[in-house]
Amino acid sequence: MSHDPTLNAGDIARLAGVGRAAVSNWRRRHEDFPPPVGGTANQPLFSLPQVEAWLRRYGKSYQLSLGDRAWQRLKATGDLRLGEVVAQAGALLTTGASELEPEVAALVSELAERHGPLTAYEFLVERYLEAHSRQLSVTRDDVAELMVRLVGVGSASRGCGDGVDPGGEGEGRATVLDPACGVGTLLLEAGAARVLGQELGDGSAAIADARLRLRGVEATIVAGDAMRHDGFAGQKADAVVCDPPFNERAWGYEELVGDPRWEYGLPPRGEPELAWVQHCLTHVKPGGPVAILMPPAAASRKAGRRIRANLLRAGALRAVISLPGSDLWLLRRPAAGERPPSDVLILDAAADQSAVEPAWQAYLEDGSGQAVRIIDLLADEVDMTPARHQRRDDLGRAFTETRDRFLAAAATPPDLKVLDQPLDQPVTTVGDLIKEGLVTVSQAPPRMAAGDGDVPVLTADDVAHGTPPSGRTGTRQGLVTIQPGDVVASYSSVRVMADAGSVLGPHLTLYRVDARRLDADFLAGFLRAAGSRASTGSSRFDVRRTRLPRLSLKEQHAYGEAFRQLAVLEDALRETSALGQTLIRLGLDGLTDGHLHPQS
Numbered sequence: 001m002s003h004d005p006t007l008n009a010g011d012i013a014r015l016a017g018v019g020r021a022a023v024s025n026w027r028r029r030h031e032d033f034p035p036p037v038g039g040t041a042n043q044p045l046f047s048l049p050q051v052e053a054w055l056r057r058y059g060k061s062y063q064l065s066l067g068d069r070a071w072q073r074l075k076a077t078g079d080l081r082l083g084e085v086v087a088q089a090g091a092l093l094t095t096g097a098s099e100l101e102p103e104v105a106a107l108v109s110e111l112a113e114r115h116g117p118l119t120a121y122e123f124l125v126e127r128y129l130e131a132h133s134r135q136l137s138v139t140r141d142d143v144a145e146l147m148v149r150l151v152g153v154g155s156a157s158r159g160c161g162d163g164v165d166p167g168g169e170g171e172g173r174a175t176v177l178d179p180a181c182g183v184g185t186l187l188l189e190a191g192a193a194r195v196l197g198q199e200l201g202d203g204s205a206a207i208a209d210a211r212l213r214l215r216g217v218e219a220t221i222v223a224g225d226a227m228r229h230d231g232f233a234g235q236k237a238d239a240v241v242c243d244p245p246f247n248e249r250a251w252g253y254e255e256l257v258g259d260p261r262w263e264y265g266l267p268p269r270g271e272p273e274l275a276w277v278q279h280c281l282t283h284v285k286p287g288g289p290v291a292i293l294m295p296p297a298a299a300s301r302k303a304g305r306r307i308r309a310n311l312l313r314a315g316a317l318r319a320v321i322s323l324p325g326s327d328l329w330l331l332r333r334p335a336a337g338e339r340p341p342s343d344v345l346i347l348d349a350a351a352d353q354s355a356v357e358p359a360w361q362a363y364l365e366d367g368s369g370q371a372v373r374i375i376d377l378l379a380d381e382v383d384m385t386p387a388r389h390q391r392r393d394d395l396g397r398a399f400t401e402t403r404d405r406f407l408a409a410a411a412t413p414p415d416l417k418v419l420d421q422p423l424d425q426p427v428t429t430v431g432d433l434i435k436e437g438l439v440t441v442s443q444a445p446p447r448m449a450a451g452d453g454d455v456p457v458l459t460a461d462d463v464a465h466g467t468p469p470s471g472r473t474g475t476r477q478g479l480v481t482i483q484p485g486d487v488v489a490s491y492s493s494v495r496v497m498a499d500a501g502s503v504l505g506p507h508l509t510l511y512r513v514d515a516r517r518l519d520a521d522f523l524a525g526f527l528r529a530a531g532s533r534a535s536t537g538s539s540r541f542d543v544r545r546t547r548l549p550r551l552s553l554k555e556q557h558a559y560g561e562a563f564r565q566l567a568v569l570e571d572a573l574r575e576t577s578a579l580g581q582t583l584i585r586l587g588l589d590g591l592t593d594g595h596l597h598p599q600s
Contacts, residue, residue, distance in 0.1 A: 005072035083203030090210025177237035184208030315340025322386035348386035411572035431544030519556035525563025
């Protein structure tokens with residue numbers, strides 16, 4: 001196998017600014033296209049120097065940035081060592097010590113000099129996570145932000161009453177622990193002055209350590225199995241956040257039968273998540289909060305019923321909140337002599353995550369909202385599945401409100417004329433519009449620190465779902481401010497922005513039009529159509545080659561209005577689909593428990 005840096009077909013497409021289909025065509029049509037030097041039949045790898053030489057020979061423009069060149073050199077070590085090599089790059093940027101090959105070390109250092117050590121390393125880490133997305137589990141940014149806010153730490157925290165003082169009893173030394181920290185996602189969001197983390201793999205632990213230190217955070221990150229070899233035995237943090245591995249059966253059941261951490265009961269062999277819950281409680285100070293993600297089944301499995309009951313009786317388990325794909329458990333280590341609460345918050349927020357913080361605040365203040373009496377849970381199966389505890393007295397009102405929203409969400413498609421033959425119109429391309437000054441293109445920074453400021457950030461998910469900016473960041477250089485009428489595009493979605501005041505998030509591109517000569521909705525419609533045709537998966541298309549007709553501004557406005565109506569219709573369909581599912585569930589529940597009755 002070649003020792004040159006290698007690329008897959010997606011990398012070549014990105015390098016040349018084309019779609020993956022174009023790369024496939026080149027391989028079929030040109031006998032001299034570089035042969036694979038590694039990989040598999042379905043995912044071949046090609047030599048970077050050979051691909052560059054071929055592109056030059058055929059006069060195909062390409063641009064390999066310094067960051068991409070550094071990344072490709074790191075990748076040349078092979079997938080099995082990639083995490084180790086990315087960790088070594090972090091050591092170079094934080095301590096100056098390097099085990100990298102001299103050429104690779106020089107590229108990483110040059111990248112850091114040009115863009116700053118933090119930005120350079122986050123670029124490399126982001127590429128690493130993309131390359132190993134199936135092997136590495138990373139907590140979603142919005143969930144990570146929610147978790148640290150709910151335990152009351154970090155600059156993003158508004159304080160939820162039952163959390164900790166980020167100042168750490170007035171000393172500015174709040175300590176946050178994540179005993180399954182991965183590459184540091186939750187600890188990065190915590191924003192605490194001091195963090196502790198443990199991760200099974202040496203490479204991931206070293207990457208987390210470098211990411212934190214490059215932000216000036218005092219971090220102690222250790223590698224090892226937290227269940228069998230607790231790296232922080234006897235230490236207590238102000239708060240604990242954790243996204244542990246789910247369904248890991250080889251967690252050490254046999255070796256740990258008599259472990260003192262099992263204060264609420266020996267975790268069953270098939271319930272490793274309950275071992276993580278008790279591990280987290282062991283490492284938090286009395287009165288300190290814990291936020292941990294759990295598989296939904298952990299709220300109802302028969303094997304874990306005794307431990308759930310003991311957690312409730314002691315007042316340790318305060319909330320079970322359903323999120324998309326997982327449940328969030330909020331716990332608090334009981335302080336000596338305090339009276340345990342009489343109820344627990346059980347909330348289904350899978351369809352509306354924004355409901356979590358108001359419900360938690362209401363529960364902390366007076367126990368209202370979706371609180372369920374602990375005595376009722378203990379008398380039953382200790383089943384804390386949120387969907388099971390939908391408030392019955394609100395069911396009729398919820399059904400009526402959901403039905404009204406469903407009916408109001410309908411939208412009308414545009415009235416379009418059908419032609420026997422397509423119009424023969426002069427065309428241009430987005431690239432030509434850019435050259436003529438009708439369109440200005442701006443890219444968002446590859447990554448920005450989330451949750452550490454008051455600047456609203458428009459994310460790729462916001463663009464896809466048509467929701468307001470959901471991210472937050474601090475003021476820094478390089479931010480792209482959005483103006484009304486800007487066209488914002490991700491890999492899969494395009495939107496025309498109506499409001500100002502937010503900045504462009506990672507993975508987004510902004511197209512600002514000269515409104516005197518170009519209609520924003522007109523451009524957005526053709527961009528979206530081209531992207532939809534180019535790919536049904538993850539491949540990318542060359543935006544600059546997108547073709548659109550040369551029309552007068554008046555004619556553009558007509559097209560733009562039709563495209564706008566289609567976008568409104570799409571949003572309405574998405575909303576009615578979600579509301580329809582809720583309406584069906586509420587109707588079934590209401591008809592079967594007597595809160596709803598057929599109209600006579």
